[in-house]
Amino acid sequence: MALSPAKIAVTFSVVFTFCLCSLEASDGGFSVELIHRDSPRSPLYNPAETPTQRLRKSLARTIARANSLSQTAAATGSAPFSTITSNAGSYLMNISIGTPPFQILGIADTGSDLIWTQCEPCNDCFEQVAPLFDPQKSSTYRDVSCTSSTCSSLDGTNCGGNTCQYSYSYGDQSYTRGDVAVETVTLSSTSGRPVAFPRTIIGCGHDNGGTFDNKTSGIIGLGGGSVSLISQMGQATGSKFAYCLVPLTAEAKGEKSSQLSFGSRAEVTGSGTVSTPLVPKSPETFYFLTLEAISVGRNRIEFGGSAGSASEGNIIIDSGTTLTLLPDDFYSQIESALTNQIELQPVDNPPVPDLPLCYRTKTDNINAPVLTAHFTGADVKLGPLNTFIRLDENNLCFAFAPIPTSVGAKAIYGNIAQVNFLVGYDIRKKAVSFKPIDCTKF
Known part of the structure; x- marks a missing residue:
């Protein structure tokens, strides 16, 4: 999930001219749910596990993630490589992509940037319980062209026909490869009114594998890089976000989920x-x-x-x-x-x-x-x-x-x-x- 610091496959060296716009975001801000992976609200929750077993697994993920974060922070080189383990985040987040909106559940990660999900056709994908996103069924999906300034500004991309393609590898040997695209991303706010962000850069993964959980679809990058959800929201949210994490005891009881807020709500x-x-x-x-x-x-x-x-x-x-x-x-x-x-x-x-x-x-x-x-x-x-x-x-x-x-x-x-x-x-x-x-x- 976190990416190599020197040359990131989707790091942008140009200023994009398009603007993410959201009437609701500029009209007072909004919040979305962050679901702890060990909460009964989470599809990853295993009721057969004891609280101690869940905590032990969480600690194991922490050490793996710490190792990866430190290696990534110290790394050099041009390879588009992320040493973060692919399934190590603590929180999950629902977003929708496309028109009409297609809901996906991803790992919300402040240690990575790219928003990506598994897509049809999937040549070699990890098992996923939920249906895969089919870009052909979305009226707002657009592949990024290999000849565009956007693609030429990316490090580590290659061309498949006329389509700009990305490739990420993770420290646990997991990987995702696919097309760089622009698409509408919609967040279901806690107010009940969805908030849409058109022309968001995403990764549409057609070749993905490794240790990803079959109940998730991909990763939602919340890092500080220019391609993250946070950075792409930019102007519409005043470049502000905040979260309020509830105690693990409240999460475990399913009483309340944590929240991620944007704009004035942040x-x-x-x-x-x-x-x-x-x-x-x-x-x-x-x-x-x-x-x-x-x-x-x-x-x-x-x-x-x-x-x-x-x-x-x-x-x-x-x-x-x-x-x-x-x-x-x-x-x-x-x-x-x-x-x-x-x-x-x-x-x-x-x-x-x-x-x-x-x-x-x-x-x-x-x-x-x-x-x-x-x-x-x-x-x-x-x-x-x-x-x-x-x-x-x-x-x-x-x-x-x-x-x-x-x-x-x-x-x-x-x-x-x-x-x-x-x-x-x-x-x-x-x-x-x-x-x-x-x-x-x-």
Whole structure:
């Protein structure tokens, strides 16, 4: 899902002259549902699995994704290659493409850009339960010509007849290949009124395979690159989006889904709101912030060892990664400060290696100190839901972890730390804002 930073198969070096227009988007903004893959609302939900089994699988996806994000951020070269595993995202999203609208369910991913779905005719596709999109049945589908300036500006494309074609490979050996096209993308807003974006660039995949789940159709790229859904909405939404992630307990009960908002609905203002700069870095797909320190209670621990030593853009904020992952030396200092302030004794052998700090307790209230993430210009105070997760009825574990040695020191601010915050991205102003809020009531 995330793409190679230097040369991305569908990265654009020109400014497109067409404009995505939406009367509803410019008339107050709108919101759509984000469905956690482990929610009963999700088609990926397996009722036979226990909460512990689901969490263990989520942690395995987190480590795989962290490895991929860090490799991608450090990669060079011209190949259109994405090292992100193809099925590692935490949230799903329904969109419709074509005229008349044809609904697809895709993995919503802030770590990738291209919107793509399996299409008829499918020469070699992964098994999909839902029908495949047939571009011949859409009156608004248009292949991008090989001779167009759009196609010539793309890296790693090739021509099939007169049609511009793309090819993505993923780190788990999954792949998608197909035609670059423009098509109407429609989102079903929570107000009940659909919001349409004509002439959106998509990938129409005719040759796809690997580890994709048969209940999904493709990937919905929400990254910062020019071909992502976020960037293509641009003018119509004021280049603003926000999400409010509900606690996993609420998702598990099917009580409420998280929301992704655009335009004026994505404005984050009011009491408690803090903002930090988005740092422009390569690859442009990722959203980089600067984390200066983390406080454990009153003990401030500097990221980099001393005040002012944190490098700009040293952490990726990512909705698809479950845990917050930190370089080993920085994590160790935080864990030490935390255990010194909690009366309970940590378990000697944590039940899950990816969660090194766990306490054997049936209560969620262990009188842990408040953790504060000090981003540049923004102090984000984290509640118990953001810092501890229940692995099973006997084990409560710290929702931060050290980055595996094989990954390298690329920190990731995961989605548990973002639960019950309205997190807003203003691409024009290059800022991310946080506002504490009960997302079950948003």
